[in-house]
Amino acid sequence: MNHPNKRLNMWITGGLCTCLLLSGCGTGSGNSKEYAVDKMDSSVEQATYQPSDLDPDFAEDQLAFAFELYQTMQTHKPSPPDNDTISPVSIATALSMTMNGAAGVTLTQMEEALHSAGRDAEARNQGYAVLADLLSHSGEHVKVSLANSLWGREPLQFKTNFIETNQTSYNAAIEALDFTQDDAADRINAWVREQTAGKIDKMIEPPISGDLILYLLNTVYFKGAWQSEFKAEATSPDTFTNASGQAEQVPMMNNHGYYPYVQQDGFQAIRLPYKQSGLGMVILMPDEEQSLEALIEQMNPGTWQGMLEAMEAQQGHIRLPKFKLEFNMTLKDTLQAMGISDAFHVERADFTPMIELEDNVFIGEATHKTFIEVDEKGTEAAAATVIGMEAGSAPPKDPFEMIVNRPFFFAIEDERTSAILFMGSVHNILE
Known part of the structure; x- marks a missing residue:
């Protein structure tokens, strides 16, 4: 095509x-x-x-x-x-x-x-x-x-x-x-x-x-391109604990803003929208006491859709490693x-x-x-304004913090069709 x-x-x-x-x-x-x-x-x-x-x-x-x-x-x-x-x-x-x-x-x-x-x-x-x-x-x-x-x-x-x-x-x-x-x-x-x-x-x-x-x-x-860019100058070394339990110093991207976010039993999840589209990258990171494998085993269409529906636009801080x-x-x-x-x-x-x-x-x-x-390059976008409007008149919540410093699951999904274009797990950043 x-x-x-x-x-x-x-x-x-x-x-x-x-x-x-x-x-x-x-x-x-x-x-x-x-x-x-x-x-x-x-x-x-x-x-x-x-x-x-x-x-x-x-x-x-x-x-x-x-x-x-x-x-x-x-x-x-x-x-x-x-x-x-x-x-x-x-x-x-x-x-x-x-x-x-x-x-x-x-x-x-x-x-x-x-x-x-x-x-x-x-x-x-x-x-x-x-x-x-x-x-x-x-x-x-x-x-x-x-x-x-x-x-x-x-x-x-x-x-x-x-x-x-x-x-x-x-x-x-x-x-x-x-x-x-x-x-x-x-x-x-x-x-x-x-x-x-x-x-x-x-x-x-x-x-x-x-x-x-x-x-x-x-x-x-x-x-x-991300709807809300990560500034290259805000990327800095940070610790990522890989699947073997070893600490790696990796380039960690950094951003603040309004994102669809939810914290549920055993994990945090965030959706990073792509600019002016129905596409976004969903990041799931299990709590420290839970393995990524156990989290993946729990996922099915019902739990996945329920998690996406539970997400609310919240202000917070996301640190995400660059990876290839x-x-x-x-x-x-x-x-x-x-x-x-x-x-x-x-x-x-x-x-x-x-x-x-x-x-x-x-x-x-x-x-x-x-x-x-995945890296931080891109152009500025009016993402925070659009997403912020979704919060409506709901009471403000405490800002979240999501530091993706251990193995995580990601998926590039389309909200119009529910299709998952890519899905995968990142266990090690430095290979």
């Missing part, structure tokens, strides 16, 4: 890519003759939908998938835990495009994992089309760009409905590619770099296996633990609506890469 605008002078950036690799064990030339993949234009048009066009049940299901995905992923983390960050929107979109080529038990398992059981394919695809359109038009001071592409092995031909549905509902670019060429992987990686403004450099490692028939990719690129994360993961174990098992099994997978080959087609691998960087 949109190509990242490198000229925007903003200062919270994130890029990621989800890649599903479809294989056909011992695949020959194939016998499906319905639709040959050709290069398509994936440019995005002007905003088509309004927030009211998004099905509330679809939005709730997206949130449920996000938390189940993230919590399941935690079971595979080392001890002490490392930093991580994922995009539920990216992973769900890639899976949904793949589902347009699935059938039988394979499709049912994927529907249940994405919390879309009972929703037909047309409604599911429409939900993702509306969501992508809304996120891609979040305001002139933020940049959210979602892009999709399918790279098919030449000369294989994929079924018409699978191709056209992904073109229409996901604005997917379609390209046939000779995977035996030396530059095949480079061409796919170049597309990923372009869509993520260079934040994700490489997704595909050459040479490409002879069993691979299709690469299905989604990228998300985000760039936004790069995270790579394979999704196979996590998705299988969520019930998507047949799709990864060479004998049980059913992707006949995608392509018909002599050998069975299955998901050979699913990978996810993420980059996010």
Whole structure:
């Protein structure tokens, strides 16, 4: 969809890519003759939908998938835990495009994992089309760009409905590619770099296996400025106690103002809005006697939405470390633990609506890469005035103080759609 605008002078950036690799064990030339993949234009048009066009049940299901995905992923983390960050929107979109080529038990398992059981394919695809359109038009001071592409092995031909549905509902670019060429992987990686403004450099490692028939990719690129900037001159060294219990001296940003904030049993939470948009970064920091892992385990769509609704615009002091994360993961174990098992099994997978080959087609691998960087650069904004008005005539509260000096959870979320673009945990600042 949109190509990242490198000229925007903003200062919270994130890029990621989800890649599903479809294989056909011992695949020959194939016998499906319905639709040959050709290069398509994936440019995005002007905003088509309004927030009211998004099905509330679809939005709730997206949130449920996000938390189940993230919590399941935690079971595979080392001890002490490392930093991580994922995009539920990216992973769900890639899976949904793949589902347009699935059938039988394979499709049912994927529907249940994405919390879309009972929703037909047309409604599911429409939900993702509306969501992508809304996120891609979040305001002139933020940049959210979602892009999709399918790279098919030449000369294989994929079924018409699978191709056209992904073109229409996901604005997917379609390209046939000779995977035996030396530059095949480079061409796919170049597309990923372009869509993520260079934040994700490489997704595909050459040479490409002879069993691979299709690469299905989604990228998300985000760039936004704080509504209330952190002054660079106010950043100073401070102590951050990492997951191992070691004290690190880290650059800590500093700001005072009105923010949506809440203190509940076991944690503090603050929402740092992005300039003139419905997007914001939510920071959750557990109390000293509670672990971050325990806090994450308690999160679900109900507790998350309840926490956001409980936030009130309050005056206070926030100290937040600058951080940069790069995270790579394979999704196979996590998705299988969520019930998507047949799709990864060479004998049980059913992707006949995608392509018909002599050998069975299955998901050979699913990978996810993420980059996010948070610092204090930006421009001044009239944030305090707007947020301050939300307090209305309520009695003034004592100013809060939130010093993020130990492991914390963060999420970049959109209040219009409830979608979580990025979510992750920061356990160490200095890596």
